[in-house]
Amino acid sequence: QVPLVESGGGLVQPGGSLRLSCAASGSSLNYYGIGWFRQAPGKEREGVSCINRASKHTYYVDSVKGRFTISGDNGKSTVYLEMNSLVPEDTAVYYCAPVPCDVQGMGLSVPDNYWGQGTQVTVSS
Numbered sequence: 001q002v003p004l005v006e007s008g009g010g011l012v013q014p015g016g017s018l019r020l021s022c023a024a025s026g027s028s029l030n031y032y033g034i035g036w037f038r039q040a041p042g043k044e045r046e047g048v049s050c051i052n053r054a055s056k057h058t059y060y061v062d063s064v065k066g067r068f069t070i071s072g073d074n075g076k077s078t079v080y081l082e083m084n085s086l087v088p089e090d091t092a093v094y095y096c097a098p099v100p101c102d103v104q105g106m107g108l109s110v111p112d113n114y115w116g117q118g119t120q121v122t123v124s125s
Helices: none
Strands: 005-007 010-012 018-023 033-039 046-052 058-060 068-073 078-083 092-098 119-123
Touching: 005 092, 018 033, 018 092, 018 119, 033 078, 046 068, 046 078, 058 068, 078 092
Parallel strands: 010 119
Antiparallel strands: 005 018, 018 078, 033 046, 033 092, 046 058, 068 078, 092 119
16 A cells, blocks of 8 residues: 555645645555655655544644644545645645554654655745
8 A cells, every 4th residue: 555645735825724635546545543744855854743543643743733633534545634824834745654653652664665755835925
């Protein structure tokens, strides 16, 4: 199933919103934990949010708390990242990958072959 397929990025003005989608290509999403990561130009990839689709546990990095919401649609085998009140610092390529997601936090170790193409999010006026 990996790599997963990301979509929904685009160009948005500061304060705007986008909804990203993460799905398995041509099959069901057979992972309990799904995480969203982002990588801005010249920066390392960082974990943004994750969801455990079984326990419904969610995690958010401090910089997006209160602005981003992760959710899972088990019927569509899709995980979404709703991003509101976007700021220029949110500009990055966003990726999703299967990771552990529980009360201990978000798994950050992802094999290289798990990364998909990502989806570009640009926040600019």
